[in-house]
Amino acid sequence: MNEQERNLVEWLADMREEEATALANRMLLEEGADPVRVLELCREAMGVVGKRFEAGEYFLPELVLAGEMLENIGAVAKPLIKKKPGEEAKKLARVLIGTVHGDLHDIGKNIVSFMLDINGFEVRDIGVDVPVKTFLDEIRDYKPHVVGLSGFLTVAFDSMKETIAAIEDANLRREFKIMIGGGQIDETVRGYTGADAFGVNAVEAVALCKNWTGDGK
Amino acid sequence: MTTVEQTQNPEIKQAYDKRFQRIMDCVALKQPDRMPVALHATFWLAKYGGITYKELMYDYEKNMAIGERAVLEFEPDGVAPLFALTCMGRSLEAIGFKQLQWPGHGVGDSQPYQYLDREYMKPEEYDDFLFDPTGFYLQKYLPRVASAFEGIEDLPIFPGMHYLRLVNGIRPFSKPTVRKALENLMKAAEEVDRFATHSAMFNKRMNSLGYPLISAFHSVSPYDFVADYFRGATGMMKDLFRHKDKLLALLEKASVFLTRMTITNAKLSGVDIVMIPTHWAPDAFMSGKQFETFWWPTFRKMLIGLIDAGLIPMPLWEVDCTKRLEIIRDVPPGKCIYWFERTDMVKAFEVLGDVVALRGNLSPSLMTTGKPEEVDAAVKHLVDNVFNRGGKLILDCAFGLPDETPVENARAMFHAARKYAG
Structure with a gap:
């Protein structure tokens, strides 16, 4: 350099x-x-x-x-950039992330996306107030290794629970891990929603993804 | 909080005075006769009353009846201005408020408020705001945030109007845009007056039943004022680097007019405790150095201004503010209530117990998904580790009762407070 x-x-x-x-x-x-x-x-x-x-x-x-x-x-x-086929850096682990329905907060989610991206993950951010059906459609399309559900309001507890239940009902749960995060999220909420883990900040989100996917590379 | 004339019945007056004194003892750092408990709720009242959030937002009579029923059931020592927090639908619609979605207006009939985080002031507008805040409000800000004000930007620019310039100066008042704005505002004000009248009626009714208000007027810190309502969250964070000097100048200016505005409104409300929810102070949101540069100095100045005016500031320190505790200790003892959301209350007591009264902080996840016996245990924990160790604690949830709290958990909270601390 x-x-x-x-x-x-x-x-x-x-x-x-x-x-x-x-x-x-x-x-x-x-x-x-x-x-x-x-x-x-x-x-x-x-x-x-x-x-x-x-x-x-x-x-x-x-x-x-x-x-x-x-x-x-x-x-x-x-x-x-003059691209040649297959020249782009390949990222192996895919993370699908969105704020659950009923909640428009996005700062925490955006920071998690940013931190995952700079740590080598491929991130698809599907925005805020995401209906359950959109999560299911995106999961089928993107085939993520990790799904991140974000929410700041207490109303998000039930939206997360509902989203995770729908993922299970659709027989999609075995394919990936589910992490949740947001202002009020703690172990009690993790248990309530049925998520695999929760994180209190973006650093924890990255650590969870690395742990589950083997460093994201 | 003030003693109230209309509590005439001697028995009720005595009950009112006892509750009032409990809170005031906490503020003054004296031991109260028992641990006070506060009732603060927003859309939880809809759940309690079996109606939709939208009905609670729009129906003045139902709202007041449900609030009264909750207060009579739980017998709190301090009541939040329940009506004002949850019945603003008609007024918001009347002024065409754009910064918020509320039940039945932008969100579902039983979904909570959603604040719309946007850039309501561009970075290049700092100079305009700093030079003439009122002019900036009229010409730029108000029409952006509420449609009833649209057209008001065509008003004349008042500074520079003098002597015979007044003649031509007032000509813009004949413009259809200005006339329409003034008509819209007068019409909106009629609804706002109905709302305010009902709110005052509710508060008086609480007093006449023996229940003091624990806050009426809510204010804002200078930093949050600029971040939330003008620059937007990410705009503000970038301004810390890009427009540092102008931001600091605006925070200074805002601390002066926010202090004046708060004193005027709090005095009008008749309640001395001023609730100030804080949004951008938490540990995770900025470094200690940024907090001490941008957030705390102008807020402290505001706290001192309110204290000097005989008011009792009650900041609600949102999220986790553990790393801020040593800094926010720097206020005169016996003058404030610090309400904590996720900061560990035991730690807060250890650092601040000789300076401020404390309020809070049963966790939202516990209240919404836990069992009554778990709520009971959490109250006991706070009594054992804070109140019984000399902490002047006013029991509440982290930010009032979460909307989804099962009623039996709310009952468990009040019951446990009486069981373990008086």
């Missing part, structure tokens, strides 16, 4: 947004840097961000800003 590349990783990881974005744009648009390499550097920086989050040094604001920096640089880099 040359000095310029080191700077990009360091500035992204340190939340020096203006400098990092300007450097990435210069590399991509003026210096003809390989866009795949720039995105690799971004991923490396996101890895540092994730580690700092796990260590309790970074919190939600850093993850949100990091996600946006990644998105902005990606928007410049991705159109420049």
Whole structure:
């Protein structure tokens, strides 16, 4: 890694947004840097961000800003990539995630998706207020290794229970693990809903997925 | 909380005074004669009364009757303004409120409130807001958040109108858009007046039955005010990096006008305890340094302003605020009630027990999915480890009774409080 590349990783990881974005744009648009390499550097920086989050040094604001920096640089880099078939990095473990019906909260879910993504998982986020039937349809289509149900309100307890019961009734349960999370979720709710596990934050969600799927790679 | 004239019957007045004194003893860090219990509920009342959430939101008479029935059954020491929390449907519709969905309006007839987290103020509008908050409200903010205000942005800009400029200055009042907005607002205000009248009637009725209100006016911290109602959650988080100085300036300004607004409204309500739910203070939401830079200083300033005005701030510290305890200790002793949602109450007592009264905090999962004997055990735990160790605890759930709480669990909570602590 040359000095310029080191700077990009360091500035992204340190939340020096203006400098990092300007450097990435210069590399991509003026210096003809390989866009795949720039995105690799971004991923490396996101890895540092994730580690700092796990260590309790970074919190939600850093993850949100990091996600946006990644998105902005990606928007410049991705159109420049000349793809060859099969060249994209393959991610093996698939996680389907959504906020259960009756609940519109999405910040926690988005952070979990982001952290899973930078840890090598393929994530399909099906949004908020997701009806039971949509979960079933998406599970059949996506064939996930893990299903994550998110919910912040107490009304989500019953929605989660209902969703998991429907998954069982449809004979789909054996194919994957189910994790739940959100503001009020604890072991009591896990037992009530029948989920395999719960997590209190994105770090725990990543750990659960890694444990179940063998590191996600 | 104030003593109330209309509790005339000596027996009822005595019961009122005892309950009132229990709460006030806790605030003053004196031992009450028994552990007070508060009743705070929103759509749980619909469950209790056997009606839909929507009916509770729209039917003034049914709402008041159910609230009264719950209070008479549970005999709490402090009652939340139950009517005001759950009967706002007609008023919200009248002003065309856009920041919330409520039962029967955007969500199902028995689904709870859903706040719509959006960017209601763009980042480039900080300067406008800072320069002239009232102008920003009229020209930008109010029409965005409530349709009754649409057209109000065509009002004249008042600063700069003087002497003969007043003549032409008022011409915008003849515009159809402005006239329509004013008509809509007057009409909406009639419904709001009916709502407020019923709310005051309910609160007076509680007092006349011997039950003091434990809060009436609810306020907001400066940080949450900007994050929730202007910038949106993610916008605010990015502003911590991108617009740090302007954000800090706005928080300072907001702490002044929010303090003034709160004092005025709390005094009008006749209840000195001001509930302040907090949203963005929890441990997981920002670092200690960010909390001490952005969240706490202007909120503390507000707390001191309210205390100086003779009010009793009651922040509800949402989620888990364990790492904040040492910082939020920095308030004058005997002046506040700290209500905790998921922070371990025993830990909160150990850090804050000599500074503030405590309120809470039976967990929502226990209340909604547990058995009455488990609720009983959880109350006993709080009595043994907080109240009996000298903690000035007002028993409640984490954030009032969760909507889905089985009635027998609510009964178990009140029963256990009397069984173990008076």
